[in-house]
Amino acid sequence: xxxxxxxxxxxxxxxxxxxxxxxxxxxxxxxxxxxxxxxxxxxxxxxxxxxxxxxxxxxxxxxxxxxxxxxxxxxxxxxxxxxxxxxxxxxxxxxxxxxxxxxxxxxxxxxxxxxxxxxxxxxxxxxxxxxxxxxxxxxxxxxxxxxxxxxxxxxxxxxxxxxxxxxxxxxxxxxxxxxxxxxxxxxxxxxxxxxxxxxxxxxxxxxxxxxxxxxxxxxxxxxxxxxxxxxxxxxxxxxxxxxxxxxxxxxxxxxxxxxxxxxxxxxxxxxxxx
Amino acid sequence: xxxxxxxxxxxxxxxxxxxxxxxxxxxxxxxxxxxxxxxxxxxxxxxxxxxxxxxxxxxxxxxxxxxxxxxxxxxxxxxxxxxxxxxxxxxxxxxxxxxxxxxxxxxxxxxxxxxxxxxxxxxxxxxxxxxxxxxxxxxxxxxxxxxxxxxxxxxxxxxxxxxxxxxxxxxxxxxxxxxxxxxxxxxxxxxxxxxxxxxxxxxxxxxxxxxxxxxxxxxxxxxxxxxxxxxxxxxxxxxxxxxxxxxxxxxxxxxxxxxxxx
Amino acid sequence: xxxxxxxxxxxxxxxxxxxxxxxxxxxxxxxxxxxxxxxxxxxxxxxxxxxxxxxxxxxxxxxxxxxxxxxxxxxxxxxxxxxxxxxxxxxxxxxxxxxxxxxxxxxxxxxxxxxxxxxxxxxxxxxxxxxxxxxxxxxxxxxxxxxxxxxxxxxxxxxxxxxxxxxxxxxxxxxxxxxxxxxxxxxxxxxxxxxxxxxxxxxxxxxxxxxxxxxxxxxxxxxxxxxxxxxxxxxxxxxxxxxxxxxxxxxxxxxxxxxxxxxxxxxxxxxxxxxxxxxxxxxxxxxxxxxxxxxxxxxxxxxxxxxxxxxxxxxxxxxxxxxxxxxxxxxxxxxxxxxxxxxxxxxxxxxxxxxx
Numbered sequence: 001x002x003x004x005x006x007x008x009x010x011x012x013x014x015x016x017x018x019x020x021x022x023x024x025x026x027x028x029x030x031x032x033x034x035x036x037x038x039x040x041x042x043x044x045x046x047x048x049x050x051x052x053x054x055x056x057x058x059x060x061x062x063x064x065x066x067x068x069x070x071x072x073x074x075x076x077x078x079x080x081x082x083x084x085x086x087x088x089x090x091x092x093x094x095x096x097x098x099x100x101x102x103x104x105x106x107x108x109x110x111x112x113x114x115x116x117x118x119x120x121x122x123x124x125x126x127x128x129x130x131x132x133x134x135x136x137x138x139x140x141x142x143x144x145x146x147x148x149x150x151x152x153x154x155x156x157x158x159x160x161x162x163x164x165x166x167x168x169x170x171x172x173x174x175x176x177x178x179x180x181x182x183x184x185x186x187x188x189x190x191x192x193x194x195x196x197x198x199x200x201x202x203x204x205x206x207x208x209x210x211x212x213x214x215x216x217x218x219x220x221x222x223x224x225x226x227x228x229x230x231x232x233x234x235x236x237x238x239x240x241x242x243x244x245x246x247x248x249x250x251x252x253x254x255x256x257x258x259x260x261x262x263x264x265x266x267x268x269x270x271x272x273x274x
Numbered sequence: 275x276x277x278x279x280x281x282x283x284x285x286x287x288x289x290x291x292x293x294x295x296x297x298x299x300x301x302x303x304x305x306x307x308x309x310x311x312x313x314x315x316x317x318x319x320x321x322x323x324x325x326x327x328x329x330x331x332x333x334x335x336x337x338x339x340x341x342x343x344x345x346x347x348x349x350x351x352x353x354x355x356x357x358x359x360x361x362x363x364x365x366x367x368x369x370x371x372x373x374x375x376x377x378x379x380x381x382x383x384x385x386x387x388x389x390x391x392x393x394x395x396x397x398x399x400x401x402x403x404x405x406x407x408x409x410x411x412x413x414x415x416x417x418x419x420x421x422x423x424x425x426x427x428x429x430x431x432x433x434x435x436x437x438x439x440x441x442x443x444x445x446x447x448x449x450x451x452x453x454x455x456x457x458x459x460x461x462x463x464x465x466x467x468x469x470x471x472x473x474x475x476x477x478x479x480x481x482x483x484x485x486x487x488x489x490x491x492x493x494x495x496x497x498x499x500x501x502x503x504x505x506x507x508x509x510x511x512x513x514x515x516x517x518x519x520x521x522x523x524x525x526x527x528x529x530x531x532x533x534x535x536x
Numbered sequence: 537x538x539x540x541x542x543x544x545x546x547x548x549x550x551x552x553x554x555x556x557x558x559x560x561x562x563x564x565x566x567x568x569x570x571x572x573x574x575x576x577x578x579x580x581x582x583x584x585x586x587x588x589x590x591x592x593x594x595x596x597x598x599x600x601x602x603x604x605x606x607x608x609x610x611x612x613x614x615x616x617x618x619x620x621x622x623x624x625x626x627x628x629x630x631x632x633x634x635x636x637x638x639x640x641x642x643x644x645x646x647x648x649x650x651x652x653x654x655x656x657x658x659x660x661x662x663x664x665x666x667x668x669x670x671x672x673x674x675x676x677x678x679x680x681x682x683x684x685x686x687x688x689x690x691x692x693x694x695x696x697x698x699x700x701x702x703x704x705x706x707x708x709x710x711x712x713x714x715x716x717x718x719x720x721x722x723x724x725x726x727x728x729x730x731x732x733x734x735x736x737x738x739x740x741x742x743x744x745x746x747x748x749x750x751x752x753x754x755x756x757x758x759x760x761x762x763x764x765x766x767x768x769x770x771x772x773x774x775x776x777x778x779x780x781x782x783x784x785x786x787x788x789x790x791x792x793x794x795x796x797x798x799x800x801x802x803x804x805x806x807x808x809x810x811x812x813x814x815x816x817x818x819x820x821x822x823x824x825x826x827x828x829x830x831x832x833x834x835x836x837x838x839x840x841x842x843x844x845x846x847x848x849x850x851x852x853x854x855x856x857x858x859x860x861x862x863x864x865x866x867x868x869x870x871x872x873x874x875x876x877x878x879x880x881x882x883x884x885x886x887x888x889x890x891x892x
Contacts, residue, residue, distance in 0.1 A: 015591045022634060027413065049639065056546045056640050059707055089635065097540070104716035108702075110709070129711035137542030137714075141638055149633055153411065155373035157632065167564055169576070170625075175373045176580035177587070177625050178633070182415045183367055184588040208595040213744030216589045220609075220745060221752060227581040229368035231574040232326050236363075237429065238356040238385030240349070243576070246380050246390060371577070 009196040016189045022088070023182060029150045034078030036151040040255035041160035047262030048148045054266050055140045058273030061129075064136040067269055071143040078151050089146045090139055097138045101131045154178055159247055172243045180226070184219060191215055275302035275436055276337025276358070277468065278323055283332035285318055292318035294492040295332065300470065302436075307479035307500060308472040310489030311514035316472035317364070319489070320439050323470065324361040357386055360430035364441040366422040370414035375406070375425050378414060382433045400432040404458070420451030427458070437468040444475055456481055476504060476515060488513050537605070537687075537694055537726075537734065538630065539645055541638030543715045544697060545705045552697070553643030559651045560624060563617045579618055583625040586610055590626075594737040602737030607649055607690070608683025609745045611657035613756055619658070623650035644697060648690040657686035657742075670757050671750045676743050683742030684735045691730035698722040 030037060036044060055067050075085050110126030148157065158174045195211065203211065278300040285293045292315040300306055300323075310316050321327045322334050325341045334341045336355065346352050363369040372378040379400055383393045401407045404424045409417065414425060423443065430438070443459070444452040452475075459469065459482050471482055479486055479500045486503040488496040490513045496503060503509065510516045544552075567575055586606030593601040606626070610619040624646045630636040637645050664678035699719030702712035717725065749756050 012591070012593050015593075016588075019591065019634065026633070027416075052541065052639055053546065056541065056549065059713060093540075093635070097542075101716065104712075107721065108712065108716050110711065126709060126711035127716070129707065129709060130713075130716040133707075133711070133713055134542050134716070138540050138638075141541030141640070142635055145632065145635065145639055153374070154633060155377065158373070169564055169568055170560075170621075173576060173580050173583070173621065173625055174628060175377075176371055176577065177583040178629055179371060179373055179413075179415065180581055180584035181587050181629065182413070184584050186415075188588050188591075205595040205597075208593075209740060209744075212592045212594050213741060213748065216592060216741055217745055217748035217752075219589060220585055220748070223581040223585040224578070224753070224756065226365075226368060227577040228574060229363065229365060230371045230577040230581070232321070233363055233368050233371065234381075234577065235326060236324055236356070236361045237382040237433075238353060240352060240385070242385075244384040244387075246377065246384055246393060248394065 009192055009199070013189060013192050013196070016185055016192070020182070020185050020189070023154075025084070025088075026150050027153065029078075029080055029084075030153045032079050032151075034080070034151065036074055036078040036147060038254065039151075039258040040249055040251055041152050041156040042163040042249055043251075043255050043259045043262065044148055044152055045157065045160040046163055047259065047266075048144045050262060050266040051269065052141045052144050054269035054273065055137055055144070058137075058269060060273060061132060061136065063269050063273035064133070064140055066272065067265075068136065068140045068143065070265055071140060071147060074147050075143065078147070080147070080150055085143065085146065089142050093138055093142045094135065097135055098131075101134050104130055104134075156249075159245055160249070162245075162247065168243050168245055171245060176230075180223070184223065187222060188215065188219060191218065275468070277302040277304075278437075279333075279335040279338075280322070281333045281335075283322065283329045283334060285315075285322060285327065285329045287318070287327070292492055293322075293329075296492065296494060297332075298487065298494060298497075300468065302468050304485060305469045305483045306471070307483035307486045308470060308489065309474060309476065309479060309486060309503070309513070309515060310472075311474065314489040314513070315492045316489055317441055320361060320441050320470065320472055323437075324359055324439055325355060326361075353386055356382075357433050358435055359437040359439065360433060360435035361439040362426050362430050362441065362443060364445060366414070366419070366426055369426045369429065370422060373413065375401070375409045375412050375414060375417075375428075378425055379428045379432050382429060386433065396432055400428045404428045404431070419446050420448065420454070423447060423451065423455060427455075435467075437470070440469070440471045440473075442473055442475075443471060444473065444478065452478075474515065476510075480504065488515075490514075537645075537649065537691055537730070538627070538637030539641040539648075539694060539697070541640050543638075543701070544641060544644055545701060545714050546640070548697060548701070548714075549640045549643055552647045556624075556643045556647040556651055559620055560646070563620045566617050567621060575618065579614070579622045579625070582610060582614060582618075583622040583629075586622065587626045587629065589741065592741075594740055596733060596736045596740070600733050602733040604683070604737045604741035605649060605653070605687060605690075605734075606741070607653035607686050608657045608679060608738050608742030611654045611686070612661050612679050612682065612742065612746060613749070616654045616658040619654035620650050623654060644694075648693040648697075652693055653686040653690045656689045657682040660685045670754045675757070676747045676750070679746040680739040680743030683738035687735045687738040688727070688730050691726050691734070692723070695719075695723040695726035698726070 051067060051070070055064060058064050058067070072082075072085070076082065105123045105127040106121045108124050108127035108130050110124035112122035113125045113128060114123045115121065116123070152160075155175060158171050158178070161171055161174075162168070192215065195215075278298075280296055280298045283293055283296045284291065296315075296319070308316050308319065318327065322329060322341075323336075325334075325336075325346055328334075328341065328343055336359070339345065339351070341355075346355070370378050372381055376397060379397045380393050383396060388396075398407065398410070401410060404427060406421065406424050406428065409421060409425065414422060417425065427443075440459070443455050447455065456478050459471070469482070471479075473479065483500055486496070486498060486500040487494060488503060488509065495513055496506070496509055498506075507516070567579065586609070589606050590603055592603070594604060595601050605623070607619065607623050610622050614622060627637060627645050627650060628642055631639050631642050631645075659682075661678050661682035664681050665675045668674040668678075696719065698715040698717060699722035701715040702718050705713045707713050715722070746757065
């Protein structure tokens with residue numbers, strides 16, 4: 001597919017397809033037999049979140065690099081291919097952060113480390129430190145989140161949030177939302193594909209705007225009608241205002257081990273990064 | 275066991291009157307096919323039977339109990355009714371709103387506050403009965419239409435209702451899945467339970483029902499055994515369930531006879 | 537506008553989580569009370585819808601394209617509290633499953649977009665639409681403005697949260713640990729993009745969808761069109777006061793700021809060597825003038841606050857003193873608002889309308 005001159009349709013479709021693909025990939029890997037896949041979801045949610053927080057607190061590069069190394073090791077042991085990690089998670093994150101942080105190299109006050117040849121702008125040591133903090137933190141957090149989502153079925157991720165006292169209502173709403181995101185992504189995709197096949201030539205900006213708002217409107221209409229039917233279906237099976245979830249999680253030996261592992265890493269990171 | 279009694283029921287929504295002064299009785303243990311073209315009021319009737327909507331005029335009774343909004347406000351009545359009557363919706367996207375198949379089938383029993391261990395056992399048992407135990411942890415979104423229909427059925431059958439209401443159970447299915455669903459319904463019924471199936475697929479009504487109620491314009495146009503209805507071409511044409519047109523059979527001359535298209 | 541991990545310090549994230557939490561709590565309580573209505577699937581589907589709608593490229597005048605967040609239409613159709621939930625749910629899912637926005641930043645993003653965005657959108661819409669009929673053009677315009685305002689308020693809050701990072705959180709060598717751009721850069725940079733592109737995208741989508749709904753199903757627009765009970769009884773708002781209390785407990789985190797906050801210097805600091813170094817470091821390395829500016833010297837002698845430097849003399853611990861001051865300060869503000877509210881009178885309550 002050509003990169004340049006992509007039509008309006010293609011760009012939107014690509015975004016939708018990327019979303020669908022990511023969920024499919026996550027589901028596939030979550031069913032694999034790697035290390036983290038076998039750990040209790042509550043331990044994973046708590047443990048990985050603790051590591052993300054430790055990364056947020058870290059005040060030196062060594063700790064951040066250490067946390068990143070632990071995250072990458074976890075990914076490899078869970079049979080998540082490195083190519084997937086680098087291509088899907090790191091590439092986008094690094095590019096985006098680099099774009100945002102580039103000016104900071106020059107703007108951060110401090111001792112100059114290097115000067116640009118022609119313009120004479122100075123890159124300060126502090127600027128380099130700051131940009132490296134940002135990059136490391138963002139990539140580490142993204143990797144840990146990726147670990148959680150690609151080794152745990154999403155329904156379990158949401159149910160495991162109960163360990164943080166997230167109310168049942170919220171968990172149910174989160175679960176239902178995710179389920180219908182998948183549906184709407186595919187609806188929107190079908191809608192745009194159908195429209196594209198009937199369109200000859202390029203669309204004017206006004207046309208595109210109308211198409212976008214019409215698309216949004218149709219999606220909204222569908223969503224609201226569906227929600228009415230879903231409510232009927234819930235009522236038909238006994239829903240009367242109290243939501244319940246069935247939580248089958250049980251801690252086994254290896255889950256306690258994993259919990260201990262997370263605790264050790266977090267403590268080490270907290271101490272080293274203070 | 276309980277049956278339904280509808281007396282002079284009028285029901286509409288959004289300025290459309292779906293049912294006009296309809297009177298119908300469904301004794302317990304009967305199998306009824308509800309046929310009619312789109313817009314004839316089939317879905318509304320099913321929703322009335324399931325206590326999801328209430329009539330603008332007339333009465334709907336289940337086992338003598340009047341179905342009203344106030345009545346459904348009472349916990350004991352609501353729970354006992356929801357357990358006794360199950361409705362399988364036409365649109366699987368509305369019926370399957372839980373994250374996994376297991377959660378979906380467990381939803382009903384959870385709402386009815388069954389014991390949690392018992393729920394897990396019952397869910398697995400129901401999945402086995404419907405030949406889909408391998409779908410236990412799958413996401414409903416990713417299943418084929420046939421599989422989704424089975425999950426939808428499982429989510430209702432798990433509560434072992436005495437009345438089963440079905441809205442277009444074979445719509446959108448390929449022929450093999452259709453026959454599987456029909457076999458299931460025929461097998462499970464065993465004559466002991468009440469089944470009401472709304473469909474416009476005339477081909478199956480003889481298999482799944484002893485009685486055929488034809489709806490037309492919100493009223494009962496006929497109420498006879500399926501075989502009778504299938505032979506009454508005039509009735510079927512009036513109710514917009516069949517049509518005639520010319521076509522060839524390969525001899526080079528055309529003729530027309532009533533038949534169905536899906 | 538989604539804040540990723542790493543741009544805000546843990547304390548900033550914590551304070552914003554604490555700020556969003558009471559709103560989440562109240563919103564959930566209200567939903568729970570209305571669970572017998574269609575609210576649960578409606579919120580879920582709305583969150584799913586706004587998630588997907590966010591992905592649409594909206595072509596804008598000038599040849600750019602933007603993405604809408606959906607908080608405008610969310611607030612108009614669902615009302616502010618349900619909108620808080622719907623947008624928050626979409627944000628959580630984006631952060632967890634799609635890598636858009638950081639997990640530590642969910643509180644911040646929730647506060648900026650879901651909470652502030654929803655209430656600003658709802659308030660502006662109500663104000664601008666007035667009592668005009670549901671299908672009027674005025675409502676379409678009001679919706680557009682509401683969306684625009686909501687996005688820009690959210691962007692401003694984000695910019696402020698970004699901008700204070702390099703003032704407060706530096707490592708030993710003076711390098712910012714989190715977002716490196718001070719207010720002077722963060723605010724213009726963020727506002728430029730949102731006042732033009734993102735705000736316009738939200739305006740277009742919110743107005744367009746309201747117009748669409750006016751044609752297809754106007755009943756959906758009744759939720760925010762003058763509904764009773766939107767301000768909530770005092771009991772349901774109690775968690776908000778609790779939240780305020782939590783924020784005050786966390787206020788001592790302000791003490792984590794290495795030294796004095798920017799601009800809050802006393803005239804005497806200009807003579808003190810250590811203080812001078814601090815001022816310079818906080819002001820992009822501009823050395824402070826040798827003597828305090830004359831205006832500062834004059835003014836600072838006029839008003840000596842009863843609690844100079846925030847710590848009442850009889851309190852030994854700095855943190856507790858700060859906390860007491862915060863309590864007192866907030867109390868004063870609340871008292872003042874209550875008085876003003878009473879003075880403005882009870883005639884401002886919206887008329888009772890049936891429905892929703």
